[in-house]
Amino acid sequence: MTALFRLFNVTKNYGDRQVLNVEHLEIEAGHIYGILGPNGSGKTTLLRVISLLTLNDTGKLEVLGEHIHWAPTQLLRLRRQMAMVTQSSYMFEGSVFYNVAYGLKTRKTPEPEVKVKVQESLELLGMLDFINYPARKLSGGEKQKVAIARALAVNPKVLFLDEPTSNIDPSSSIEIESYIKYINEEKATTIILITHKLFQARKLAKQMFLMWDGHILEQGPTRDLFHDPRDPRTRKFLKGEY
Amino acid sequence: MDVIWQGLKEGFMLILSLDQELIQVTLLSLHVSLTALIIAGIIGIPAGAFLALKNFHGRRLILNITYTLMGLPPVLAGLIVFLFLSNRGPLGDFQLLFTPTAMIIAQVILGFPLVCGLTARAVMTQQQEVYDTSVMLGATRTQAILTLIRESRIGIIAALTTALGRLIAEVGAVMMVGGNIQGKTRVLTTSIVLETRMGHDSRALGIGIILLLLAFIIMLIILKLEKRSFKDDSTIQII
Ligand SMILES: Nc1ncnc2c1ncn2[C@@H]1O[C@H](COP(=O)(O)OP(=O)(O)OP(=O)(O)O)[C@@H](O)[C@H]1O
Numbered sequence: 170m171t172a173l174f175r176l177f178n179v180t181k182n183y184g185d186r187q188v189l190n191v192e193h194l195e196i197e198a199g200h201i202y203g204i205l206g207p208n209g210s211g212k213t214t215l216l217r218v219i220s221l222l223t224l225n226d227t228g229k230l231e232v233l234g235e236h237i238h239w240a241p242t243q244l245l246r247l248r249r250q251m252a253m254v255t256q257s258s259y260m261f262e263g264s265v266f267y268n269v270a271y272g273l274k275t276r277k278t279p280e281p282e283v284k285v286k287v288q289e290s291l292e293l294l295g296m297l298d299f300i301n302y303p304a305r306k307l308s309g310g311e312k313q314k315v316a317i318a319r320a321l322a323v324n325p326k327v328l329f330l331d332e333p334t335s336n337i338d339p340s341s342s343i344e345i346e347s348y349i350k351y352i353n354e355e356k357a358t359t360i361i362l363i364t365h366k367l368f369q370a371r372k373l374a375k376q377m378f379l380m381w382d383g384h385i386l387e388q389g390p391t392r393d394l395f396h397d398p399r400d401p402r403t404r405k406f407l408k409g410e411y
Numbered sequence: 412m413d414v415i416w417q418g419l420k421e422g423f424m425l426i427l428s429l430d431q432e433l434i435q436v437t438l439l440s441l442h443v444s445l446t447a448l449i450i451a452g453i454i455g456i457p458a459g460a461f462l463a464l465k466n467f468h469g470r471r472l473i474l475n476i477t478y479t480l481m482g483l484p485p486v487l488a489g490l491i492v493f494l495f496l497s498n499r500g501p502l503g504d505f506q507l508l509f510t511p512t513a514m515i516i517a518q519v520i521l522g523f524p525l526v527c528g529l530t531a532r533a534v535m536t537q538q539q540e541v542y543d544t545s546v547m548l549g550a551t552r553t554q555a556i557l558t559l560i561r562e563s564r565i566g567i568i569a570a571l572t573t574a575l576g577r578l579i580a581e582v583g584a585v586m587m588v589g590g591n592i593q594g595k596t597r598v599l600t601t602s603i604v605l606e607t608r609m610g611h612d613s614r615a616l617g618i619g620i621i622l623l624l625l626a627f628i629i630m631l632i633i634l635k636l637e638k639r640s641f642k643d644d645s646t647i648q649i650i
């Protein structure tokens with residue numbers, strides 16, 4: 170099994186503050202990975218580095234089996250196999266349709282196919298009724314649903330989810346969790362999920378990472394991490410005492 | 412007070428009479444300023460986006476120069492073009508002085524910094540997440556940059572509106588390089604100057620009213636276009 174992502178001694182500094190320092194990390198194809206950690210511990214930064222949105226300062230980075238040399242053609246080729254739902258779920262000015270069609274249009278997908286796929290993805294998230302609605306006027310949770318539909322529309326090999334259900338009501342959350350499972354199982358999409366909902370992480374992720382001050386404090390199978398954490402800080406974090 | 416009433420009356424009479432000369436002057440005003448606006452837009456919008464997005468040595472300086480030139484006095488722009496186009500100037504051979512082309516050139520020089528500077532401002536206020544969202548959805552760099560420009564379009568339309576307002580209303584540059592030649596380079600603003608000098612105050616005022624109406628109509632059209640592209644333009648409600 171080849172690793173989809175492989176990091177060695179990857180660091181990222183903002184000013185003289187180190188916000189990421191990952192000695193070694195491997196992510197394999199086909200699983201759901203969960204990333205936990207306190208606010209500001211570097212979860213989003215890690216996601217941005219492996220999705221090639223942020224340049225790391227030092228270290229070695231391999232994405233989808235390739236050593237990254239940051240040439241635009243390489244970035245484009247690799248990014249087109251990934252999709253991301255960001256923490257803010259930024260919506261472009263325009264309709265929900267425009268937003269969900271965006272990724273397909275960048276790939277010059279034929280118009281009829283775009284229509285079909287946009288409808289399919291919105292349907293899946295229960296947002297089809299909003300197809301002509303101005304995306305900026307949606308509620309926070311609706312925006313997140315559209316952002317998920319938008320990412321699914323391009324049928325990515327790897328899907329990054331940065332707190333995708335933070336604004337979503339409990340019953341929709343459960344639905345979204347089942348889609349996450351579904352696309353992982355049916356489409357073999359690798360999913361990397363940042364979440365603050367321990368229950369969600371436990372339910373979905375096979376493997377977990379716990380981030381702390383830019384480091385990966387602990388990693389392993391979800392069961393082990395929850396039942397038998399090695400680091401006392403992990404134990405505290407999971408009990409909500411941090 | 413009388414002059415003003417007289418002027419208002421004469422203005423409307425002028426419009427109603429469809430005065431041949433006045434129509435020709437109005438059309439030339441429109442032709443010169445709109446052509447200059449289009450050219451300023453075609454080069455100013457990409458230039459502004461470039462200044463906003465590309466980090467290079469001297470960028471700050473160029474931006475500051477651009478902002479300064481946004482206040483370039485029209486007569487000064489006119490003078491510079493005049494010197495270039497006059498018989499002894501480097502472009503004298505083209506014989507462009509006192510033609511509408513010269514007026515367009517001068518107005519491009521006036522309009523370009525406005526369009527470029529305000530476009531740069533509009534694009535710079537966009538957040539990193541616009542670019543990130545678009546490349547993570549598979550956009551090429553060019554596509555992502557076009558998206559950034561698209562997301563800035565309220566600001567860019569404002570830039571074009573501001574520039575057009577400045578161009579249609581300015582007199583210094585067109586007077587300097589056009590010369591206000593009857594039937595050839597006379598535009599609304601230079602007509603006003605001329606009529607005032609000749610003591611035809613109310614006619615001057617009448618032409619002024621036409622100019623104002625024209626500006627109003629153009630703004631209405633732009634606002635209409637703006638509305639069309641912003642069905643969901645968020646209006647901030649202050650309660
Ligand atoms: N562009 C940036 N410039 C400066 N500092 C940054 C930048 N991006 C992130 N940081 C800092 O890096 C640290 C890690 O940020 P990151 O967004 O990765 O945290 P996180 O684990 O995702 O937190 P949260 O749970 O709040 O989303 C934070 O302290 C943040 O202030």
Ligand SMILES: [Mg+2]
Binds near residue numbers: 212214256331
């Ligand atoms: Mg985060």
